[in-house]
Amino acid sequence: MLSYLLERLLQSLLVLLAISLIGFVVFRYVGDPVLNMVGQNTSVQEIEILREDLGLNASVPVQFWRYLGKVLHGQLGLSYRHARPVATLLAERFPATMELALVSTLFALGLAIPLGVYTAIRPHHWLSQVFLGVSLAGVSLPTFLIGILLILAFSVTLPWLPSFGRGDVLRLGWWSTGLLTLDGWRHLVMPAVTLGLFNLTLVMRLVRSEMLEVLRTDYIKFARARGLGRRAIYFGHALRNTLIPVVTVAGLQLGGVLAFSIITEQVFQWPGMGLLFIQAVGFADLPVMSGYLLLVGVIFVTINLTVDLLYLVIDPRLRVALILR
Amino acid sequence: MKRILLAVGLVAATAWAAGVFTATAGAVTFRWTNDGDALSMDPYMVNETFSLFTASNIYDPLVMRDQNLKVRSALAESWKNTTPTTWELKLRKGVKFHDGADFSADDVLFSYHRVLSQGSDLKGNFANVVSIEAKDAHTIVITTKVPDPILLSLLTTWSIMSKEWAEKNNAQEVTDVRKGTENYATRNANGTGAYMLVSREADVKTVLKRNPNWWGWKDKSLGDGNVDEVVFTPIKQDATRVAALLSGDVDMNYNMPAQDVARVKSAGMKVYQGPELRTIFIGMDQKRDELLESDVKGKNPFKDKRVRLALYLAIDEDSIVSKIMQGAATPATGMVVKEVTGFDPKFKRLGYDPERAKKLLAEAGYPNGFSVGMDCPNDRYVNDALICQAVVSMWAKIGVNAKLLAQPKAQYFPKILSRNTSLYMLGWTPVTIDGLDALDNLLLTPGEKIGRFNLGSYSNPKVDEWANEARLELNAAKRTKHLQDALDLAHSDVGSIPLHYQQVIWASSAKVDLTQLASNYFEFFWVKVKP
Numbered sequence: 001m002l003s004y005l006l007e008r009l010l011q012s013l014l015v016l017l018a019i020s021l022i023g024f025v026v027f028r029y030v031g032d033p034v035l036n037m038v039g040q041n042t043s044v045q046e047i048e049i050l051r052e053d054l055g056l057n058a059s060v061p062v063q064f065w066r067y068l069g070k071v072l073h074g075q076l077g078l079s080y081r082h083a084r085p086v087a088t089l090l091a092e093r094f095p096a097t098m099e100l101a102l103v104s105t106l107f108a109l110g111l112a113i114p115l116g117v118y119t120a121i122r123p124h125h126w127l128s129q130v131f132l133g134v135s136l137a138g139v140s141l142p143t144f145l146i147g148i149l150l151i152l153a154f155s156v157t158l159p160w161l162p163s164f165g166r167g168d169v170l171r172l173g174w175w176s177t178g179l180l181t182l183d184g185w186r187h188l189v190m191p192a193v194t195l196g197l198f199n200l201t202l203v204m205r206l207v208r209s210e211m212l213e214v215l216r217t218d219y220i221k222f223a224r225a226r227g228l229g230r231r232a233i234y235f236g237h238a239l240r241n242t243l244i245p246v247v248t249v250a251g252l253q254l255g256g257v258l259a260f261s262i263i264t265e266q267v268f269q270w271p272g273m274g275l276l277f278i279q280a281v282g283f284a285d286l287p288v289m290s291g292y293l294l295l296v297g298v299i300f301v302t303i304n305l306t307v308d309l310l311y312l313v314i315d316p317r318l319r320v321a322l323i324l325r
Numbered sequence: 326m327k328r329i330l331l332a333v334g335l336v337a338a339t340a341w342a343a344g345v346f347t348a349t350a351g352a353v354t355f356r357w358t359n360d361g362d363a364l365s366m367d368p369y370m371v372n373e374t375f376s377l378f379t380a381s382n383i384y385d386p387l388v389m390r391d392q393n394l395k396v397r398s399a400l401a402e403s404w405k406n407t408t409p410t411t412w413e414l415k416l417r418k419g420v421k422f423h424d425g426a427d428f429s430a431d432d433v434l435f436s437y438h439r440v441l442s443q444g445s446d447l448k449g450n451f452a453n454v455v456s457i458e459a460k461d462a463h464t465i466v467i468t469t470k471v472p473d474p475i476l477l478s479l480l481t482t483w484s485i486m487s488k489e490w491a492e493k494n495n496a497q498e499v500t501d502v503r504k505g506t507e508n509y510a511t512r513n514a515n516g517t518g519a520y521m522l523v524s525r526e527a528d529v530k531t532v533l534k535r536n537p538n539w540w541g542w543k544d545k546s547l548g549d550g551n552v553d554e555v556v557f558t559p560i561k562q563d564a565t566r567v568a569a570l571l572s573g574d575v576d577m578n579y580n581m582p583a584q585d586v587a588r589v590k591s592a593g594m595k596v597y598q599g600p601e602l603r604t605i606f607i608g609m610d611q612k613r614d615e616l617l618e619s620d621v622k623g624k625n626p627f628k629d630k631r632v633r634l635a636l637y638l639a640i641d642e643d644s645i646v647s648k649i650m651q652g653a654a655t656p657a658t659g660m661v662v663k664e665v666t667g668f669d670p671k672f673k674r675l676g677y678d679p680e681r682a683k684k685l686l687a688e689a690g691y692p693n694g695f696s697v698g699m700d701c702p703n704d705r706y707v708n709d710a711l712i713c714q715a716v717v718s719m720w721a722k723i724g725v726n727a728k729l730l731a732q733p734k735a736q737y738f739p740k741i742l743s744r745n746t747s748l749y750m751l752g753w754t755p756v757t758i759d760g761l762d763a764l765d766n767l768l769l770t771p772g773e774k775i776g777r778f779n780l781g782s783y784s785n786p787k788v789d790e791w792a793n794e795a796r797l798e799l800n801a802a803k804r805t806k807h808l809q810d811a812l813d814l815a816h817s818d819v820g821s822i823p824l825h826y827q828q829v830i831w832a833s834s835a836k837v838d839l840t841q842l843a844s845n846y847f848e849f850f851w852v853k854v855k856p
Binding site: 029030031032033035036037038039040041042043044046050053054078079080081082083084085088092144148151152155156159162163164165166266267268269271275276278279282283284 | 364365370371372373446448449450500501502503505506507508511512526527528529530558559560561562564565568569571572573574704733734735736738739742753754756766774777778
């Protein structure tokens with residue numbers, strides 16, 4: 001068990017190294033940050049001095065080596081745009097993205113699993129058809145369109161919900177939470193729905209198709225023949241067996257949602273990491289982009305590791321296989 | 326049960342009543358938004374309009390611009406030239422910083438040293454200043470190298486900071502990324518201005534609160550606003566920003582997309598549309614013997630004035646203004662707008678005449694036209710890429726085949742600023758609101774500090790001569806004449822092809838009353854909100 005974990009950790013470190021190297025090379029072509037840091041009347045000499053001082057005239061391998069050295073000392077550098085430490089900026093923005101991602105994933109999974117089970121159990125019921133049809137909207141409409149439509153409907157036409165931002169947040173140490181205030185929840189509703197709609201459809205259809213397949217298997221037939229109650233069959237046996245692919249997908253989606261909520265954050269001006277990143281790209285703010293990429297790599301690697309461990313919890317056969325290795 | 330219900334009802338009613346009555350007696354809050362934010366609260370960090378006017382609400386300069394863009398007194402009450410190269414300024418008495426400290430000449434001297442430190446982007450404004458000294462606690466003397474008629478214009482963007490505050494918080498130097506640590510002045514401010522900084526979260530929310538001790542509130546021509554609290558929340562996405570205004574989440578939108586103006590007007594909002602100081606124009610490489618990106622070998626078509634004029638005449642600027650800019654622009658008659666010194670109302674566009682353009686091209690030796698590469702930004706100016714596409718199609722009609730490369734500004738500016746271009750689009754705002762700034766940067770023969778943005782290296786010795794005469798001329802009327810002559814000649818010589826003057830569009834709810842300036846400066850002390 002321990003050796004398995006260590007092996008996975010080593011793999012993760014290699015992945016992180018590869019991500020940061022590729023990112024670094026690609027960012028060379030993003031543009032010139034120095035011109036964004038000064039006004040139009042700044043002299044050429046000043047700009048050249050600034051470029052030299054920031055180390056941007058060195059070759060890519062040298063720059064990457066210096067960067068790696070700093071990262072291993074825990075320093076992610078200063079943002080060119082904000083002139084503040086990248087680590088502080090990411091830490092300030094992380095709670096917003098985390099809360100949005102969690103709430104939207106909970107919303108998606110919380111609805112998707114029951115709906116998926118229902119549409120599998122009663123495939124020909126009219127309610128099932130309605131759920132399946134409406135869910136198509138979640139997959140086919142682009143995120144920003146859903147977001148803007150929601151704003152149009154619930155902020156402009158019906159003044160029920162606020163159109164942007166995160167609202168009042170409470171600071172608990174370094175974490176800022178919007179989950180403890182009514183204003184925070186009002187601001188969270190539309191972004192969470194927008195972000196979660198795609199996941200909802202995906203997981204619902206996945207659960208549905210897995211359930212349909214499991215329900216046709218022999219052991220379910222035998223269980224029914226044995227006289228087991230419906231709840232015991234559907235939720236005790238069938239659902240449990242469909243969960244492995246669902247957990248995999250949900251894990252990947254959570255990672256995706258954490259890392260790439262950029263569009264939703266931009267539409268709702270949600271002060272999270274995605275918005276920070278997209279603004280950094282426009283500014284060619286290299287330290288923030290590299291720091292963000294590294295953080296996203298860590299998040300994905302952690303989630304994948306957790307998912308692998310969850311497999312062991314769900315499926316007893318894998319535990320045995322691991323012990324026998 | 327009934328008694329419990331009665332008690333609850335009474336409490337709820339009282340709470341509601343209290344809410345209603347405290348709301349009407351409350352402070353006047355003004356909430357506004359824009360697509361971007363100021364880079365920092367440090368007033369010397371970057372020489373860029375948005376950051377500068379944000380600072381101008383918290384800090385005061387020595388002299389400032391009034392509602393008509395004329396220079397007027399601020400922290401300096403009066404001034405005179407004791408010699409052509411010395412200016413003596415008398416400072417206002419009884420002014421205090423937000424933390425209670427008194428303002429004096431020491432703070433001005435300190436600010437001068439700070440603005441020259443590494444990391445400051447406003448150094449260029451002081452290129453001609455030799456020294457700033459204090460004659461006494463409320464008088465300072467500025468000495469310049471050569472007589473500078475527009476010295477005061479250069480001081481209008483220079484915020485005066487507190488020496489004590491900066492020393493106490495280790496902010497004697499300007500915010501500089503190279504230092505490796507965060508500077509206190511990035512998120513904190515202490516000025517003498519109309520509003521005090523309460524909290525700052527870059528790109529999220531910045532809150533300002535009225536400074537009741539500001540000297541300007543007593544001056545009726547200056548401080549007639551009634552706003553107690555200013556809350557700024559940037560919203561990057563255009564659609565969300567407009568929705569926020571329509572839904573009442575914000576009171577004012579500093580950057581309205583032209584396409585939403587009709588919608589917002591029909592919802593009962595006020596729209597403020599007026600000319601900005603920015604001129605959008607097209608530049609051409611007139612230096613190289615052979616263009617970098619063209620099929621014409623052995624010679625440079627842009628060196629021939631007839632070719633440049635042909636390109637100018639082929640552009641239907643009225644259509645661009647009405648169809649692409651949707652009326653939110655004015656066709657340019659030269660390189661500067663009417664508020665800028667050196668503008669002449671008699672200037673006229675050279676015309677729209679595609680037939681004549683074709684004849685000129687044939688005369689110049691290009692009867693079948695030619696092809697050339699064109700550079701354009703796509704996220705810098707209003708509708709920049711669309712304008713370029715329209716211009717390209719207009720030139721195609723006279724036989725000039727321009728291959729358009731539209732890029733985001735982060736890639737576009739490095740390319741053209743290294744003069745790696747044959748044909749490009751640029752926008753220019755003269756920060757001193759003076760024609761010499763446009764000439765120096767865009768039209769004079771490039772030299773060590775001159776012609777920095779004259780990326781095609783247009784060069785006309787007569788234009789240079791007139792501009793240099795204006796530089797040292799202290800007589801305002803003569804100076805303006807020199808500037809007008811220089812700009813007129815550069816225009817008829819087609820040194821560049823001016824397209825239009827951008828307009829700035831703001832929108833606010835009906836209960837807001839504010840002043841819009843062509844300089845795009847937004848002073849909160851001129852904002853009135855009806856309760």
